[in-house]
Amino acid sequence: MATSTPGTRERLQQCALALFEARGYAATTVAAIAHEAGVSHMTFFRHFPSKDSVVVGDLFDPMIAAAIANQPAHLPAFERAVRGLVAALDDEDARAEVRSSQFRRRIQLITATPELRSALWMSGQQTQQAVIEALTGTGASAAPARIAAGALMGAATAVLIDWGTQADAGDADEALRGGLLGLLGGAG
Template sequence: MSDDWRERKKARTRRAIQEAALRLFLDKGYEETTVAQIAQAAGVSHMTFFRYFPTKEDVVIEDEYDPMIEELIRSRPADEPPAARVRHAVTQELALIGAADREVVLTRLRLMLSTPALRARLWENQYRTQRLLERALSGEDDPAPVPLRTRVIASACLAALVTALTTWAESDGADDLPALVDEAFAVLRGEFD
């Protein structure tokens, strides 16, 4: 068996677990849904669930988008303004997300915003995302201190992105997400200029 086949199988299993969990959370409620119910609905064992998601919260919080954003930021021209690099990377990523994935993102956002246990984990996730943005913008992989300017720009970009995503979720997906992202970053451009 090839490594590519194994990776595709892992991705399918991960997606099946997440989709089953989201369906159950919407039908029964987050708190009322157990990991055992999610595993059964996804057709996997309880232990398989934990190989993919360390906690029930992770099935909603964790996604594959941050590493993609980091890669897209690093691929932008180094002389491009930092906030523009992040905006272009996010815009590129949104173009790659299909309608079905967008619905999953919207469902996850709704759950995160409405479920106290998930809101508590949201800050931890945002902190990791900010550190990722800092690394991508500074071009550094080591734990050396990132300059304050870069940290502030990464934080402002994250705030703009989170605000756009929250606004989109509050509109129940009716607003155009790429337009909201562009508008949020336009506000930043105006402040940075």
């Protein structure tokens, strides 16, 4: 087995997606993913805490939280949350990630796999908590922050699932931007 290299995480994710698509999520083991990637199963766990995190893992929570915290404090909590997430999409790494073919494959796999929809919900809870902390840390009261964070995550998830089921949906960042800003009455 090979040792971990800078491209190991990406290789593991590519192999996992290919195996999930070919064999199904439930029928694919971590050992099979690691073998396909040419690493040990322990190397898999150095990069991903669980099998589902290969698909639903989100590296952008700190970026989203910072972008929300940077929104004008006089805006209502929900508007700050929406505008913050949209602002986070302007980051070059975030844009590249959500415009990648691998991101679409991940969303399509989540939509088709009940276990992954549950894992997405759990991952979304972590993002929701980061949004709450960003809002309350910059002056929002607890209840409006919780409501805004829940509404943001529900809306973003609905937009992405709809986007993932459309063959000609365009880019995910544009779908998110349009869908979320539309909740503010199209305010740009």
